[in-house]
Amino acid sequence: MTRPASSPAPRRGRSLRSELMLWQLGTLLLVMLALGGGTVLFTERYLRAQFFDIRQSQAEGVLHGSDLPLVLQDTGADESTRDDWLTLWREQAGAALLAGWNERGELSFDALTPELAQAFIGERGQPIFADGEGIKAVGGQPYYWRGETLVAGQHEAGRAVVAFSVPSRTSLLRAILRQHVPLTLGVLTLALLSSWLLWRLLRRTLLDLEPADIAALTVRQGQLLSTVPDAVMLLDESGAVTVANAPALSALNLAQVPAPLHGVWPELARWQPQEEVRRWPLPLGGRVVLVNVTPLAGGGRLVAFTDREEATRLAEQLTDTRRFVDAVRARAHEYGNRLHIIAGFLQLGQSSEALRVIQEELDAEAGLNQALSGIAEPRVAALLAGKVARAHELRVALSISPESEVPPLTPVQSDALVTALGNYIENALDVLDGAGEVRVDIGLDPDGLSAEVRDNGPGVPANLNPFTAGQTTKGRGRGHGLAGVAALVQAVGGEVWHERQGGWTVFGVNLPLDSLGVPPTPAPIMEP
Structure with a gap:
């Protein structure tokens, strides 16, 4: 039903193009935040798990895939020789720290930085971390470490700790975001282009009218129909009543539109003239009305009727x-x-x-x-x-x-x-x-x-x-x-x-x- 004549005129706001762009960009940003945030967090967790698995394999290779237990057990090897071997194995494995203690408590190690050595070796040369594994941050850089008791043959050879650097969460997120920036910019560009094309299409469809203009026309339509004493209604191509003024709603006993015509006026629904008709008598609710039917160029019909007795x-x-x-x-x-x-x-x-x-x-x-x-x-x-x-x-x-x-x-x-x-x-x-x-x-x-x-x-x-x-x-x-x-x-x-x-x-x-x-x-x- 049309807006009543007393309705205030709508205020002019933003243009249709700006409305579409804001809605599309806002919706796109919300979707990107939801999906992108979830994707980034999932990717970060996945990469951290992958790095953790890799470091576990590398630590396993250093501790059990080398001759480190034999070197620690060799009583003839001096401290310099043991240090050289640990340096070689650390560099080959890409570790940041490799430290070993033989059964006599003698220490041999090689580390990238003194701070890293201090984080895993006590002041008296003893291991700070016993058997196990974990993540320890040194100078803001996280390291995966693993400590074990080594065995050579049937005898205990000593203990060793190996540490590998792992990327921090911040660095992972930055790397992931750097990879997503081109995709994000591409999606935003596509959204702006689609918004502009949609605006062009709607502009042609709406006869170059802005939303405020359409609302004003709707108000004027309601005011115009309310001043017509005869019953007036619009029928679409399917025969449904889409617009009706107060006399038409009262005559058809309708509370609101749209409504199917065959349910309220079957005689007119069965008739359906294909050409213009003036003052044609039809029964409606036990009385006779005079009907004017005008086919519309875009489809549908304009129907006006008045009581025949009147x-x-x-x-x-x-x-x-x-x-x-x-x-x-x-x-x-x-x-x-x-x-x-x-x-x-x-x-x-x-x-x-x-x-x-x-x-x-x-x-x-x-x-x-x-x-x-x-x-x-x-x-x-x-x-x-x-x-x-x-x-x-x-x-x-x-x-x-x-x-x-x-x-x-x-x-x-x-x-x-x-x-x-x-x-x-x-x-x-x-x-x-x-x-x-x-x-x-x-x-x-x-x-x-x-x-x-x-x-x-x-x-x-x-x-x-x-x-x-x-x-x-x-x-x-x-x-x-x-x-x-x-x-x-x-x-x-x-x-x-x-x-x-x-x-x-x-x-x-x-x-x-x-x-x-x-x-x-x-x-x-x-x-x-």
Whole structure:
């Protein structure tokens, strides 16, 4: 539903391009922080575990893969010789420290720095760390160390400690981040490019409107629809109601939109006209409404409708006045012709002929009054009087059955009957073209009111249904009158029909008895 008219106008904020860029960059940064942070931490843990495994293997190789136990056990080797061997093995293994103590407690070692030696060797030359392994930081640099008791043959040869440098967590994180910087910059560049392309696409789709402009248009739309007294709604391609003003929501008994049309107005959903339609009668919730349908270029339809009774009441005075003026004009024209004839006869001294014309006119007027005496509905009587005068102008014999009877009708029923009779008679006059006869018969029967208009013209082609829109013999753009008659009569529960009876073409309309407000005739009571 559209925004109410009292809603304040939206304030203009950032442009659509800046909004998209901020949203995309913000979302991307959050995703990168979540995924990137997890990836970095996982990578750091993985690398530290890999370094730890490598250092374990290297320490294993120095302590058990060399002749270190034999050198420590060799009593003939002096301290300098042992130091040389430890230096060689430390350098070959890439260790930072290698220290050994024989069983007599004599120390031999080689270290990269004095601080490193002090961290693993006590002041008296004893090992600070016993058997085991771990990580010790020296001067801010972490080292993996491993100490063991060495055995040569079946005898204890002494103890040894070996240490390897391992990368710190800070250095690992820096290295990982340096590797991720190009990828991060590439992703940000791609995000900016995609944001710009998306902005270009949305700009074309939204007709170069900013979000504030779209919001303002929505407010204006709501204000416009709220000022329209008729019901107005928009249908999309699938037939759903997408926009509706308050009168439309009330008429359709809808709380909100969108809503499927077939659930609230099945007659309109089944109809679905493909061309523009004006003032087409359709039933809605037990009453008849006049529908205007306008197909939209982008798909969907604009539908406006108003209550037929209300429209009939508003147009009734104008319609009746127009018909009265038409009838008076036709009668005045006919009386003028008659008066000229009478005046001519009198000037010629043929008074008997003048009297004959006057008598014919009086008889015709009396016959018309008698034929209309049983028609209690004023609009129907006015229509028939006007059509009789028009038929005289066209030199077509139009007669109304003296037994014709029409009870008082509601405005909708009267409009349906007047529309049907008016179209039937006008079509008959048009077909006869100044040569022929038209007969009108209206009456009541047990089923309701029945009206027939027959003419002795050529009739309707066999392959043509005159009550279908567009099917006509009158040419392009015609053929909607009888289709409208059928829709209007069916909307009030009646039916229309036509047939050929001998040399006559008959068009009829039936209105049900209960819709006329006339009680049905009771069945006669049979005496036993």
